[in-house]
Amino acid sequence: MDAIQKQLLEAVSGLHDVPAGAYNIRTNGKTEGRQTTENIDIQPREEGDGIVITIKSGTKNESMHMPVILSKAGWKETVYNDFYIGDDCDVTIVAGCGIHCGTDDGSQHDGIHSFFIGKNSKVKYVEKHYGSGDGNGKRVMNPQTIVEVGEGSYMEMDTAQIKGVDSTDRLTKVKLGKGASIKVMERLMTHGEQRAESRFIVDLDGEDSGANIISRSVAKDDSYQMFQSVLNGNARCSGHTECDAIIVGNAKISSIPEITANNSDAALIHEAAIGKIAGEQIIKLMTLGLTEEEAEEQIISGFLK
Structure with missing residues (x-):
């Protein structure tokens, strides 16, 4: 990997080198490296571009890394990854995509991840998206995550x-x-004329099922964000969705809630708050020696943690 690819790899996955355990590293449409373990198997899909990951029942305290790097100008791809996770597992999956653009040719990655999780398992899924480079080409990412728990x-x-x-x-x-x-904890920041649309559709089909969807976002300059959450309570269940957003400059943010109780024992809540940074917060930090710009960045950084 060259210097740009290594920088993208670290930004989206925290890796400085090849990780231990199972991994699949994809660079500009090709497999850069792949390793399976006794409990985590990775195979190419028979149809369509992507991989199939099978995690054996009973797998505990194991992780898998699967970063995607696009550093080639004008590269566009659609990748399908399927995860079959057995019963009684406890695993962590670290994904992410980094795009570098140094020309006027844009690049795009559309990643469709489907999870099929067995009984009594615990899965942590971490996904980071990042763009770099001073080119005028658009860096586009359209992730889809489809989950059956x-x-x-x-x-x-x-x-x-x-x-x-x-x-x-x-x-x-x-x-x-x-x-x-x-x-779910989602964190988004846009600036310039960037656009980000995020939709969650959750069907709470089983008795005593539960969902907690939280989005925190910051929109700067002339950027636009839209957050939509749909909770369908189809059984005795509890669901909560929350959108907290900060506007800086001329940005625009929309929050669109939809909660539907199809069962009398479904308890569903939606919360939303959109506004600018309070002036007293800025002033307080400026009294500690920060400039107004530094104070604003400090507040935003803490908000998105």
């Missing part, structure tokens, strides 16, 4: 898109079985 299982999603992505259309669709639950 089996009986008694739990999935935690931690997604972040903080810098350099010009356009993104994010879709997450979840189906929860009996006693299954999901927790």
Whole structure:
């Protein structure tokens, strides 16, 4: 890998070198490296571009890294990755995509990840998106995450898109079985004329299922963001969705909630707050020696943690 590719790899996955355990590193449409383990198998898809990951039942305290790097000008791809996770697992999956653009030719990565989680398992999924380079070409990422959480299982999603992505259309669709639950923390920041649209559709189908969807975002300059959350309570369940957003400059943010109770024992809540940084917060930090710009960045950094 060259210097740019290594920098992107570190930004989206925290890796400085080849990781231990299972991994699949993709660079400009090709497999840069792949390693399977006794419990985590990775195979190419028979149809379409992408991989199939199978995690054996009973796998505990193991992780998999699967970063995608695009550093070739004008590269566009659609990748399908399927995860089959057995019963009684406890695993972490670290994904992410980094795009570098140094020309007027834009690049685009559309990643469709489908998760099929067995019973009584725990899955943590970490996904980071990042763009770099001083070219005028658009850096576009359109991730789709489709999840089926089996009986008694739990999935935690931690997604972040903080810098350099010009356009993104994010879709997450979840189906929860009996006693299954999901927790999502999404963090987004846009600036310039960037656009980010994020949609969550969660079907709480099983009794005692639960969902907690949280989005924190900052929109600067003339950028635009849209957050839409749909919770369908189809059984005795509990669901909560929350959107907290900060506007800086002439940016625009929309929050569109939709909660539907199709069962009398479904308890669903939506919260949303959009506004600018309070002046007293800026002033307080400036009394400690920070400039106004430094104070603003400090507040935003803490908000997105």
